[in-house]
């Protein structure tokens with residue numbers, strides 16, 4: 001698929017939203033209400049076909065209740081009783097607002113910093129040491145691009161949110177967690193001019209060699225449907241740019257792994 005066609009198809013995929021998120025205050029507590037739109041079964045079915053064809057390693061929940069339970073489970077697993085999160089209505093849940101703004105917002109405001117990369121690395125590292133009954137090994141996120149990582153400058157802490165997709169259960173812990181790193185790095189590589197400055201800080205802070213070794217195996221630009229997936233994840237970086245940046249990451253930042 002050439003770059004222009006993948007750009008068009010990718011934008012169509014990106015435009016699909018199966019959930020609605022809106023700010024909502026309950027008993028004086030500021031939070032977010034997220035619910036699944038009605039009639040999304042076909043969209044989710046088609047989305048999962050694309051996710052399979054593109055070897056994405058993740059899937060969307062066809063079952064609304066299972067999705068809500070997974071989101072709540074992840075918030076509790078990562079944040080314990082520091083964050084309130086419960087079902088609301090029969091198609092969604094409410095979660096207390098966490099401090100800060102998403103890395104995507106910081107980037108839009110031209111304020112994405114090295115400190116944020118350090119905090120993100122630490123948070124990914126910590127989250128990946130958690131265990132859940134859903135997987136035979138460690139926990140993984142499944143869609144941790146910049147908009148799903150919040151950063152609070154006061155506490156200098158990053159927080160993961162948005163557990164809308166889940167990794168395929170048959171993958172190993174390293175395969176799933178390396179995929180989290182891949183999603184994050186493709187977003188940084190595609191959106192940030194200073195990606196070469198930011199990524200080494202993230203890797204130094206994350207510092208889990210087994211997972212990073214697996215990541216290295218993922219770092220070759222694919223073809224076909226998977227290339228389209230990479231296009232949506234890397235902000236439609238052109239093939240020559242993607243090839244040179246990915247080669248740089250593999251040989252310069254992960255050579256010691």
Ligand SMILES: Nc1ncnc2c1ncn2[C@@H]1O[C@H](COP(=O)(O)OP(=O)(O)OP(=O)(O)O)[C@@H](O)[C@H]1O
Nearest residue numbers: 019021032034095096097098102147148161162163
């Ligand atoms: N607990 C939270 N604390 C702070 N902000 C939140 C929280 N939950 C959601 N948000 C905000 O709402 C946005 C959308 O939430 P979320 O990522 O869960 O859903 P989404 O389906 O990805 O929606 P969108 O496609 O609009 O990003 C987040 O990027 C974040 O800005």
Ligand SMILES: [Mg+2]
Nearest residue numbers: 147148161162
């Ligand atoms: Mg999101």
